[in-house]
Amino acid sequence: MDAVVKKIVIEVKKGNQQAFSELVELYKDKVYQIAYRMLGNVHEAQDVAQEAFLRAYVNIESYDTNRKFSTWLFRIATNLAIDRIRKKKPDFHLEDKVAGTEDLDYYSQFATEDKLPEEKVVQYETQDWVQKEIMALPPKYRSAIILKYIEDLSLKEISNILNLPVATVKTRIHRGREALRKRLRET
Amino acid sequence: MACKKDYAEQIHHYLDEELTLLERKRFESHIQKCSACHAHVRELRKTEAIVQSASHIKAPANFTDNVMSQLPKQSQKARYKN
Numbered sequence: 001m002d003a004v005v006k007k008i009v010i011e012v013k014k015g016n017q018q019a020f021s022e023l024v025e026l027y028k029d030k031v032y033q034i035a036y037r038m039l040g041n042v043h044e045a046q047d048v049a050q051e052a053f054l055r056a057y058v059n060i061e062s063y064d065t066n067r068k069f070s071t072w073l074f075r076i077a078t079n080l081a082i083d084r085i086r087k088k089k090p091d092f093h094l095e096d097k098v099a100g101t102e103d104l105d106y107y108s109q110f111a112t113e114d115k116l117p118e119e120k121v122v123q124y125e126t127q128d129w130v131q132k133e134i135m136a137l138p139p140k141y142r143s144a145i146i147l148k149y150i151e152d153l154s155l156k157e158i159s160n161i162l163n164l165p166v167a168t169v170k171t172r173i174h175r176g177r178e179a180l181r182k183r184l185r186e187t
Numbered sequence: 188m189a190c191k192k193d194y195a196e197q198i199h200h201y202l203d204e205e206l207t208l209l210e211r212k213r214f215e216s217h218i219q220k221c222s223a224c225h226a227h228v229r230e231l232r233k234t235e236a237i238v239q240s241a242s243h244i245k246a247p248a249n250f251t252d253n254v255m256s257q258l259p260k261q262s263q264k265a266r267y268k269n
Contacts, residue, residue, distance in 0.1 A: 032246035
């Protein structure tokens with residue numbers, strides 16, 4: 001796998017733009033998943049995931065082929081997602097009650113929009129309560145939890161992606177799952 | 188009832204299998220007696236299982252084409268390199 005990826009990256013570095021599509025195919029689901037789990041919104045996830053690949057392409061010269069490509073790519077994606085979260089500073093939460101209603105939250109509002117069939121499936125995910133709980137975590141714990149439990153990465157890889165010492169990653173995972181435990185206990 | 192001793196940190200190291208054999212034995216004999224810590228471990232394991240069970244989602248079907256269509260246009264010179 002790594003040897004195959006390295007070969008493709010070298011092709012891209014030589015100027016073979018078409019070869020880049022193979023990298024996108026290989027990693028699109030994982031990058032999209034990171035973005036979606038961080039942002040909890042399909043449109044923003046698509047935006048951020050695409051932007052991550054565009055940045056990777058534009059900056060491919062700065063990627064060191066001796067390191068793992070996915071680590072480099074996931075770092076770009078994670079940073080973009082965190083930037084997006086910082087910028088948006090929501091003034092309401094999806095679980096807040098819609099003004100003037102008794103029991104409608106903002107999730108129920110999304111469901112009434114007309115979506116393409118494909119988006120509907122993901123829409124269901126938006127309402128998925130696991131995602132809701134993940135979204136309730138502060139972003140720095142959220143990224144560590146997503147990379148560990150959903151992407152199933154090692155602590156070393158997570159530390160490289162987040163550019164943090166392994167000990168800090170561990171602390172974030174501990175605090176993240178402690179926060180999740182407290183919330184899940186109430187359900 | 189909450190546990191008087193503070194095992195909050197150790198619970199996580201236990202979960203991650205980072206305790207020495209002796210520490211682990213001590214911790215395990217503690218949770219046999221302490222229902223609060225026992226419940227804490229069980230809840231954390233359940234939390235991990237729930238997060239891991241989050242379904243894996245896929246990128247939209249047109250994703251690769253969208254990315255490729257947004258890449259900067261290649262110059263003649265770049266194409267010559269091939």
